[in-house]
Structures are given as C-alpha cells and as structure tokens.
Amino acid sequence: MATKQERYQFRKERTKRKLLAAGLNRPRLSVYRSLQYLYASVIDDASGKVVVSATTNGKELEGKFKASCKSVEAATALGELIAKKALEKGITEVCFDRGARIYHGRVKALAESARKAGLKF
Secondary structure (H helix, E strand, O other): OOOHHHHHHHHHHHHHHHHHHHOOOOOEEEEEEOOOOEEEEEEEOOOOEEEEEEEOOOOOOOOOOOOOOOOHHHHHHHHHHHHHHHHHOOOOEOEEEOOOOOOOOHHHHHHHHHHHOOOEO
16 A cells, blocks of 8 residues: 555656646746645746745745735745736636645635736646
C-alpha cells in the first residue's frame, strides 16, 4: 500500500501530465500553497518561462490582511491581483494547475476570484 506522501506525488504527476496534454496552447496558472503563504504564477510551457507571478507576502499585498497571509481573504486578493497582471500582459485564458491540492478552501477562493476578475479557465 502506498503511503500518503507517495499518493500525493502520484496525484501531482498525473495532474501535470493531463494539463500538459490538454492545454499546450494556453498558459498555465500554477498555484502553490505553503503553510504560511500562497504563490501564483502564470507559466508559458511552450517557451518555459514565467509570464506573471504574485504572492501573498509580496509588496502589492503587504499589510492588507487582518489575520494572516494564509486566510481565504488573502487568497481572494491574490486571485484578483494575478488576474489583473495577466490581463495587462494580454493573457485571457489559462489552464488552472492546482498541483496535487484539492479544490477547496484557499485554492478554491483564489480560482474563483481570478475568474471573477476576468480570467477564463
């Protein structure tokens, strides 16, 4: 039987493989959730470069949150910020890459606020 960490790695690899097979013509909105912060980047896999990136501990969002940078409120603000930056660069459609994380809580709040701000998944 596979351990929890092994299952996480399998899920992560499977998600990455399916995203690359399905949406090579679109950039990828990659979300990384650590214990303290959230990181979001729009990556162009064709050229292998990061087009836009933002984080909850960056200059743009510094001091905006009451509780901490790991709240749903912070994830919502980060989603709006990454969508705004991507739209300024001319990116309107992305593939959402949540890694092996489930679509719940902070990851869900980030995705929904990015959709509301104008990005299409």
